[in-house]
Amino acid sequence: MALKRSLHQVNRKDVRVPDAPVFRPTVEEFGDPLKYITGIRHLVQKSGIAKIIPPEGWKPEFSANLPRRFPTKLQRVDLLQQGKPFGDGGNYTMEEFREKADRVKKEYLKSHPELTEKLFRVQENSSLTKEETDDEMCRLWEEEYWRIVDTCNEEVETEYGNDLDVKVFDSGFHPDRDGKRHPWDLNKFPSNSLCLLKALDIPIPGMTSPWLYLGMLFATFCFHTEDHFLYSINYHHLGAPKIWYGVPRQGATKFEQALRENVPAVFKESPDLLHRLVTMISPSVATGYGINMCRAVQNAGEFIITCPEAYHGGFNMGFNCGEAVNFALHDWLPIGRQAVEFYQKGAGKRAVVFAHNKLLHDLCKSFTDGSLDPFCLSDDEVECYYTCLEEYTKSMEEELVLRSWLKGEGVVGNYVGRHKIKEDDECPVCSTIPFFSAVSCACRPNKLVCLRHAFQSCGCSSSQKKLHLQVSAAEMMMVKKNLEMKNRGSTPPPRPLIPELHARNGTACR
Numbered sequence: 001m002a003l004k005r006s007l008h009q010v011n012r013k014d015v016r017v018p019d020a021p022v023f024r025p026t027v028e029e030f031g032d033p034l035k036y037i038t039g040i041r042h043l044v045q046k047s048g049i050a051k052i053i054p055p056e057g058w059k060p061e062f063s064a065n066l067p068r069r070f071p072t073k074l075q076r077v078d079l080l081q082q083g084k085p086f087g088d089g090g091n092y093t094m095e096e097f098r099e100k101a102d103r104v105k106k107e108y109l110k111s112h113p114e115l116t117e118k119l120f121r122v123q124e125n126s127s128l129t130k131e132e133t134d135d136e137m138c139r140l141w142e143e144e145y146w147r148i149v150d151t152c153n154e155e156v157e158t159e160y161g162n163d164l165d166v167k168v169f170d171s172g173f174h175p176d177r178d179g180k181r182h183p184w185d186l187n188k189f190p191s192n193s194l195c196l197l198k199a200l201d202i203p204i205p206g207m208t209s210p211w212l213y214l215g216m217l218f219a220t221f222c223f224h225t226e227d228h229f230l231y232s233i234n235y236h237h238l239g240a241p242k243i244w245y246g247v248p249r250q251g252a253t254k255f256e257q258a259l260r261e262n263v264p265a266v267f268k269e270s271p272d273l274l275h276r277l278v279t280m281i282s283p284s285v286a287t288g289y290g291i292n293m294c295r296a297v298q299n300a301g302e303f304i305i306t307c308p309e310a311y312h313g314g315f316n317m318g319f320n321c322g323e324a325v326n327f328a329l330h331d332w333l334p335i336g337r338q339a340v341e342f343y344q345k346g347a348g349k350r351a352v353v354f355a356h357n358k359l360l361h362d363l364c365k366s367f368t369d370g371s372l373d374p375f376c377l378s379d380d381e382v383e384c385y386y387t388c389l390e391e392y393t394k395s396m397e398e399e400l401v402l403r404s405w406l407k408g409e410g411v412v413g414n415y416v417g418r419h420k421i422k423e424d425d426e427c428p429v430c431s432t433i434p435f436f437s438a439v440s441c442a443c444r445p446n447k448l449v450c451l452r453h454a455f456q457s458c459g460c461s462s463s464q465k466k467l468h469l470q471v472s473a474a475e476m477m478m479v480k481k482n483l484e485m486k487n488r489g490s491t492p493p494p495r496p497l498i499p500e501l502h503a504r505n506g507t508a509c510r
Helices: 002-010 033-044 077-082 094-111 113-124 130-151 186-191 249-262 264-269 283-288 330-345 356-367 379-408 473-487
Strands: 049-052 070-076 087-092 157-165 211-215 220-224 231-239 242-247 294-298 303-306 311-316 320-327 412-415 437-441 444-449 465-469
Touching: 033 049, 033 231, 049 242, 049 294, 070 077, 070 094, 077 130, 077 220, 087 094, 087 157, 094 113, 094 157, 094 211, 113 130, 130 242, 130 283, 130 294, 157 220, 186 231, 186 320, 242 249, 242 303, 249 264, 249 283, 249 311, 294 303, 330 356, 330 379, 356 379, 356 473, 379 412, 379 437, 379 465, 379 473
Parallel strands: 412 465
Antiparallel strands: 049 303, 070 087, 070 157, 157 211, 211 320, 220 311, 231 303, 231 320, 242 294, 242 311, 437 444, 437 465
């Protein structure tokens, strides 16, 4: 491994990857963020990430006061290819963090005169436009960052204030004088009519409310996909640019392979490394594996969106503050199901954040409660209905097959009703959260297991096990029937709704 790394250092070269697509909505298009993103998502999915520049004149006043000190993570930039866990940094007020960030960048430039000279020459080059100057400045910082990451021969430390819950530390967005929030205020995303996460009935920071991020020079958000392969959106409130890199979901498997082959010993020791957000891989390494990677420079006042299952990561060029939240459009549903399967069976198992089938069931019930007129639906809502129907049918059929199998094995079932299976009742085998039903055993009556692993959690016979039905077959059939009745009032969408799901890491995608 050491020899491989040393050879990589000798042969290292900088690779310029293409820029991610940039979208500039009109004032009219800017009225509804998820309607706009729904319209461009087929373009964004090709690159995995994209930048959205708001109409001229739109820039909310930054108003986060961070009433308490926030913690940071201490990162060794030169060890980011080795997947080492981050240590704890300091605790700062926002002003203290800003002062430290400015000091760190100033000291870095002082100790690296060659970089300082290159940056100065670009700034003084009068033949370049402002846009060209800014781009070249960013390119120089990118080259410096990847030199540190790739060569591992210069110790560089930085700190990152990440995943700060706005409910605790305050949001950079605030209502206007009339108490109204702009649709692009990230606090409003979870309640948008097209956001499926509105069906979640528990608070989940980062999903039902945004997270705040404070960076300094080289502070890194390592490559990852969003929890449950959700969409995400990030707004840059103020400060130095962020550099982003993205890989579309079509390249996810190849990207994971590149990470494993680049640090095989680390993956052997920590199979769940992909979920720890502690590893970076440079564009030069990624493109060497034939991976299509793009990059984006996010300036203050701009949005970055990431698509389901798109790997993304990057770093900060100095002090800045951003805010991010997850969201889900209807085309995410089959991908979200695939995410649960990947967490269960793929390399590096991990726990889910919420019960996918519960979200789907509650979503479908909300669509059929009689509050919406099927003849007055938008095209997006019609597509959402049909996607929900198809996904609910698949989940229901799989559930009934598993119940039939357990019944054939002699496991007796009983109906327990809603709220008997708790949100924290994780299956001890695969860490998923059962919803429609679960299995218990006399040896551990208070521990529930998903139906798939009824006989893998212990060696007891079927006579010792019970099947607890939280949602009866009749109720599932009724939800499906009501959804079908609702859809009869609308015209099926003219194009395929469900994107083809690719098999990955031996996980079959049903």
